[in-house]
Amino acid sequence: MNYIQPHTKVYQKASIALFISGFVIFATLYTTQPLMPVFAKEFGISAASASLTLSISTGILAFALLAAAALADGFGLRNIMTISLFATSVLGLLTAFSPNFATLLVMRGLLGFFLAGVPAIAMTYVGEEFDPKGLGKMMGLYISGTSLGGMSGRLLTGLLTDLFGWRDALAIIGIICFVLSYLFWVFLPQPRHSARKQTNLKKTRLAYRTVFVNGRLMLLISLGFILMGSFVTMFNYIGFQLMGPPYRLSQTIIGLIFIVYLAGTLSSVYMGKKADSYGTSFMIKIAIAIMASGALITLFTWLPLKIAGIAVFTFGFFGAHSIASSWVGQQAGEQRVQASSLYLLSYYLGSSLAGSFGGFFWTHFEWPGIISFIAGLLLIAYPVIFFAGKGAREAETKKQLKPYSKNADI
The missing domain is CATH 1.20.1250.20 (MFS general substrate transporter like domains)
Incomplete structure (x- = not known):
């Protein structure tokens, strides 16, 4: 099997791409968490209502994960992840222009849907494309990207909000994530082993039933x-x-x-x-x-x-x-x-x-x-x-x- 081998240029590019994917997704997802007190004050809402800016994203993300995994069979792993990252970045940017709280929730709901493309697929890509001897390291790199992304998204949001305001903070993070998404698209190699295939709904349903x-x-x-x-x-x-x-x-x-x-x-x-x-x-x-x-x-x-x-x-x-x-x-x-x-x-x-x-x-x-x-x-x-x-x-x-x-x- 022609796996991506350590210490090669392809491996280095793929490593950077997967780190970026985890970083972008989780940085964008958690940008609103430190802003909840700001939303409560600006829009005149309760703490529970302000928390919906994160809850609606994660709630839709939860169910979209199942759909993203199924779509990957027909559209390809790399394509789904690329669409997910670009759409997430654009929606993160557009969220900054929300004229009211209802619009903000709609944007965050859409963001949750498109976020799902990376968490549902990244580990499958790693498992199929990289040399099995180095899977642990590569999985660790992806997870470190998610951890640092979640932390950095919160840190940057707090700092930029104090400097410029929450709208500018979300816009700047959206632009940064868009640039990183472009680098992901450039660096991630086309899959060699995960060929597109028809989803067998019957087998999938039976597998889920066995778990249930x-x-x-x-x-x-x-x-x-x-x-x-x-x-x-x-x-x-x-x-x-x-x-x-x-x-x-x-x-x-x-x-x-x-x-x-x-x-x-x-x-x-x-x-x-x-x-x-x-x-x-x-x-x-x-x-x-x-x-x-x-x-x-x-x-x-x-x-x-x-x-x-x-x-x-x-x-x-x-x-x-x-x-x-x-x-x-x-x-x-x-x-x-x-x-x-x-x-x-x-x-x-x-x-x-x-x-x-x-x-x-x-x-x-x-x-x-x-x-x-x-x-x-x-x-x-x-x-x-x-x-x-x-x-x-x-x-x-x-x-x-x-x-x-x-x-x-x-």
């Missing part, structure tokens, strides 16, 4: 909702607290707080290794306990301690998400693609639904209400892990006993 009737697997998939719902709720409303008394922080300073994402970049690898050593079920419980500890620390009013709590919470989230997503893949068997797609669906629905519903707790109970909501979500995770882990242990026991039983019959 697997109760243990569906429990694991639901962890995506719980984890991402908690995480986005924290970051959706922390800006409201920090812009108000007694902190009254600027957009730039609030944006800088998102540097705590670097703790998450470290934890995903570290906690994954620990899961290999001490067991998936045990370590994901530890990671969720770390999330809960970090959330509780943010109840303290002293700002350095509050920021430390956010960092601890972020460390725990990325570790738990890394373990949960790999656990889903391990348990899915031949339906790995479908299970992973449903995990992402659950993940982004958590961002959309829980992220917006958290606004009720902020409006009525302020920050203690937000932490209570997050703690409640995280508590639900423990029985989910218990029953999912119990089912996994029973299945493994049956596999081990099967050959023994045959010998006993003889």
Whole structure:
């Protein structure tokens, strides 16, 4: 097989392209998160309504992921990703010219639809086009692009909003992402192994049905909702607290707080290794306990301690998400693609639904209400892990006993 080999010019260009794809998508997606207090003030809306600027994007993204994966068979992986990046960049730019909040939501909804083209396909492109010996490194590069994109989008938005205003901030980020999208189109090689093919709807439907009737697997998939719902709720409303008394922080300073994402970049690898050593079920419980500890620390009013709590919470989230997503893949068997797609669906629905519903707790109970909501979500995770882990242990026991039983019959 003629795979893209390390240490070649093609490999270097493809590496840059995939990093860019993750960066553009997640930088654009999260630009409005630090702006929610600004939207609430400018448009005269509640915190929950302001959170819709992110929730509507992630909600539509969740379902569009399934469609994008199917369309890729007919239109080609590179074509879908290129269209996704250019459309995302243009919509990000046009969002800056929204005359009212309703238009802003429409633009963000369209953006969510076109965003799906990269997350649904990038990992498939990597798996099919690169030398299998270097897949780990290439996957890591793409994921680092998503992490840095999410962080940079928030940082740049905060800084540029303080300097020029939120509309100029979104416009500048849109232009930057458009230029990066052009570089992606230039650098990414045409696929050599992922030929276009007709989608077999019957086989796809049967594969999804197999996942749906697997109760243990569906429990694991639901962890995506719980984890991402908690995480986005924290970051959706922390800006409201920090812009108000007694902190009254600027957009730039609030944006800088998102540097705590670097703790998450470290934890995903570290906690994954620990899961290999001490067991998936045990370590994901530890990671969720770390999330809960970090959330509780943010109840303290002293700002350095509050920021430390956010960092601890972020460390725990990325570790738990890394373990949960790999656990889903391990348990899915031949339906790995479908299970992973449903995990992402659950993940982004958590961002959309829980992220917006958290606004009720902020409006009525302020920050203690937000932490209570997050703690409640995280508590639900423990029985989910218990029953999912119990089912996994029973299945493994049956596999081990099967050959023994045959010998006993003889």
